[in-house]
Amino acid sequence: MWLAGEASGDALASLVIPPVKRAMDGALQFGIGGEKMRAAGLSVWHDASVLSVRGYVEVLKKLPQLLMLRRDVIRTAETVRPKVFIGVDAPDFNLAIEEKLRKSGIRTVHFVSPSIWAWRPERIHAIKRSVDHMLLVFPFEKAIYDAAGIPSTYIGYPMAEGIPMKPDTHGARQRLGLEPRGPVFAVLPGSRYDEIRWNAPVFFETAREVLKAEPHSMFLIPASDEARRTQIVQALGGFREVAEHVILFSGRSHDVLEACDAALIASGTATLEAALYKKPMIVGYKMPALSSLIIQSKGNTSFVSLPNILEQKRVVPEFLQYFAEPQYMAASLLDQLNPARREHLEEVFTELHQSLLRDTATLASQAILDTIGGAA
Incomplete structure (x- = not known):
């Protein structure tokens, strides 16, 4: 059972x-x-x-x-x-x-x-x-x-076996039918109703800020099921300029992560999956204030994202609760495109991947x- x-x-x-x-x-x-x-x-x-x-x-x-x-x-x-x-x-x-x-x-x-x-x-x-x-x-x-x-x-970690040590970004984009003219960002606001309710607005505000600097950006969003897909579509209704740059998928989160240049992710197992695909990312998370206060009172770590917890240092930027400000999140997300940072993270995440196999x-x-x- x-x-x-x-x-x-x-x-x-x-x-x-x-x-x-x-x-x-x-x-x-x-x-x-x-x-x-x-x-x-x-x-x-x-x-x-x-x-x-x-x-x-x-x-x-x-x-x-x-x-x-x-x-x-x-x-x-x-x-x-x-x-x-x-x-x-x-x-x-x-x-x-x-x-x-x-x-x-x-x-x-x-x-x-x-x-x-x-x-x-x-x-x-x-x-x-x-x-x-x-x-x-x-x-x-x-x-x-x-x-x-x-x-x-x-x-x-079970997913470590199924994720290639060297991701095929070009191949993933072909599988998804993408022809990008600018940066490709994966956006994963969560797999639960309450996660999307709280995270989607600030994530889409962040995407709007990114578009000011990179107007040809593309945002890929994998919905975990039809209910979450409908919820994401409804949330996008208030961000029409962002929606024009969004491609929404049913499932296919691994293809989306493999295809992206960088990711904006809610805290959870998706952060580790992005690390296994060797992708730069920032982590954002919002929840009701009372839930946040209770969780913080019982906390025993300085980090919430799995890559940071496993490495025991801040390799991935985290923007939580009141610090989840779109302007700063957008600047950090754009900074993940820096070639030197991408190369450094690839080395860190490759060692992490090997330890989980x-x-x-x-x-x-x-x-x-x-x-x-x-x-x-």
């Missing part, structure tokens, strides 16, 4: 479902996931979009629906008794389920450690109660779990099967 709550988790789990299913002689893989997990062989019970929410205030609005879904998942799992429950990311939702199921004798695996090294380190205690085995995507996490006595396996599918599926084998 699998449970992924957002687009990034859907993509990660889709790489592991096929080898697990093969190793289990075709046993049913079912649960909550998105289009990629469905294509990989998951029998989808609920779509992952039901969990697409971020921020304390936003979660409170959907709390009754989320609690009902959680009770339904637990009740179904305790009835069906799957060989293993695999929670993919979404720790605030999945860990509570995993703790309950583990107490009932169902083995639990959690895929992608919560960012306890960045904020809310006290969650390690809940993880120890909830998880039989943790699958880690970053190498430095292993020491944390070893010290806590929690079984874990470093499986590498492992045979992820094999390592993950073997850890899952070992966990099943260890069941009473």
Whole structure:
């Protein structure tokens, strides 16, 4: 039984479902996931979009629906008794389920450690109660779990295998049918409703400022699904001069990142994917003030973007909350076109890419099967 709550988790789990299913002689893989997990062989019970929410205030609005879904998942799992429950990311939702199921004798695996090294380190205690085995995507996490006595396996970052060490920018532009006359920027305001609601306006204001300096600029926007595509189109309605320079895609975020000269990205896994494509970027993020204050109070790191966290230094400019000013963001985005900066970042991101390469599918599926084998 699998449970992924957002687009990034859907993509990660889709790489592991096929080898697990093969190793289990075709046993049913079912649960909550998105289009990629469905294509990989998951029998989808609920779509992952039901969990697409971020921020304390936003979660409170959907709390009754989320609690009902959680009770339904637990009740179904305790009835069906799957060989293993695999929670993919979404720790605030999945860990509570995993703790309950583990107490009932169902083995639990959690895929992608919560960012306890960045904020809310006290969650390690809940993880120890909830998880039989943790699958880690970053190498430095292993020491944390070893010290806590929690079984874990470093499986590498799954996307690192599928992204070329040397990106083919020209080839990606041909695949997308692009014939640019100026700089090409990827714009990724997020994959959730609330992310786009808060980030899209400031991102499009930034694009408007960029056009003043580079009037032939092109902005590529990949929408994670049709609902987000509609939302982006609506947001662009207030930026007609920007909309004329925008090409909107359904999915194809990797092609968009490979095709761009630089990227404007909301904080999240897309920042690491851009780094794997060796692309200069700036990171912007806005959310309701109360959610931001709560998150800051529990923070344990100076950075929010994964490239900066992994490098433990500011290699990528971050513009957060009140500092997300379009004029400054546009100047920084244009600065990413500097050849010397691009060359430096390519070296940094190539080393990062190499550190994240492992045979992820094999390592993950073997850890899952070992966990099943260890069941009473």
